[in-house]
Amino acid sequence: MxxxxxxxxxxxxxxxxxxxxxxxxxxxxxxxxxxxxxxxxxxxxxxxxxxxxxxxxxxxxxxxxxxxxxxxxxxxxxxxxxxxxxxxxxxxxxxxxxxxxxxxxxxxxxxxxxxxxxxxxxxxxxxxxxxxxxxxANGDSAHVLRIFDEEAQAMQSVHNSKRMLEESLSTGAAILSKYSEQRERLKRAQRKALDVLNTVGLSNSILRIIERRNRVDRWIKYVGMIVTVIVLFFLVKWSS
The missing domain is CATH 1.20.58 (Methane Monooxygenase Hydroxylase; Chain G, domain 1)
Incomplete structure (x- = not known):
């Protein structure tokens, strides 16, 4: 040590x-x-x-x-x-x-x-x-700035198109939701009407008229949905 x-x-x-x-x-x-x-x-x-x-x-x-x-x-x-x-x-x-x-x-x-x-x-x-x-790039600064400006405008245009498309899709979804609600209400109204008609004993001819009217309303609803889908399709195609 x-x-x-x-x-x-x-x-x-x-x-x-x-x-x-x-x-x-x-x-x-x-x-x-x-x-x-x-x-x-x-x-x-x-x-x-x-x-x-x-x-x-x-x-x-x-x-x-x-x-x-x-x-x-x-x-x-x-x-x-x-x-x-x-x-x-x-x-x-x-x-x-x-x-x-x-x-x-x-x-x-x-x-x-x-x-x-x-x-x-x-x-x-x-x-x-x-x-x-x-x-x-010293001699081409104006050209460079113009390119940047065009790029910014293009990006803004894409942003606007995207926003319009989102709004259109949201509107279409709301319309389809309304159609669905109306369909449920029509079904409930039809059941109530049938119950009333059966109660008062109306004739079969009146029931057939009501059924034809119901089919016409259903076709109107389907046509409306198809028109909505077509409009949305053209909006999407236009925005792209």
């Missing part, structure tokens, strides 16, 4: 490398760099959020963050070599977990930075393409 403690705080076999000489010093430097890199990533993301409303990008900051992450990974490699030389197993396991945590955080920051750089490159490419498109 004494050998492990002396190694951690000052022994390290002279292998501290670029982190201060001892495992503790290298770890402290790595954690400081982690904090700075994490802060840099957050600043880049804030700049990215403001870029959509006119903010500015910071290539210098992204380069500095990338350099810090690279330094952290170098220190992790050095710490990984050093903790394996510790004699005490508990201390060795403790430092292994610490080094793995720093390495994982560095990897996560690198992924965040890579995603930011990818998004930034895509935005730059899109901005360049927009500039080229506007440059090519």
């Amino acid at each position: 004494a050998a492990a403690m002396s190694y951690e705080t000052g022994g390290a076999g002279g292998g501290g490398g670029g982190g201060g000489g001892t495992l503790s010093d290298i770890y402290k430097n790595a954690t400081k760099l982690l904090l700075r890199a994490r802060d840099g990533i957050e600043r880049l993301e804030r700049l990215e959020s403001s870029t959509s409303s006119g903010g500015m990008d910071s290539p210098e900051l992204s380069f500095a963050v990338k350099k810090e992450i690279s330094q952290i990974q170098t220190l992790c490699a050095e710490m990984d070599r050093l903790w394996r030389s510790i004699q005490s197993k508990p201390q060795r396991d403790l430092w292994r977990r610490k080094v793995e945590q720093v390495s994982e955080e560095a990897g996560s920051l690198k992924e965040s930075l890579d995603r930011y750089l990818t998004r930034n490159q895509r935005r730059m490419k899109e901005a360049q393409e927009r500039a080229e498109l506007l440059g090519r």
Whole structure:
């Protein structure tokens, strides 16, 4: 245990490398760099959020963050070599977990930075393409505006036709519903009339007249429904 403690705080076999000489010093430097890199990533993301409303990008900051992450990974490699030389197993396991945590955080920051750089490159490419498109269309702006206006008019016409068609279908459905209600009322009236006629004992000739009238009314109803369907068909054909 004494050998492990002396190694951690000052022994390290002279292998501290670029982190201060001892495992503790290298770890402290790595954690400081982690904090700075994490802060840099957050600043880049804030700049990215403001870029959509006119903010500015910071290539210098992204380069500095990338350099810090690279330094952290170098220190992790050095710490990984050093903790394996510790004699005490508990201390060795403790430092292994610490080094793995720093390495994982560095990897996560690198992924965040890579995603930011990818998004930034895509935005730059899109901005360049927009500039080229506007440059090519500089002399044809009136033509482009006319095309947009025609497209807007066409869309409005389609919208109006769709609304008229929906209103026509709704009206047709209401008419058919009324016809159905009238049919039910006629049936009930017919049953009541037959009951009354049977009660008063009217002749069969009067009953036949009533039945013929009922058939005529039914044909009138069917003709009305057919006319409604034809009108709806022509409205749909006209709107398309």
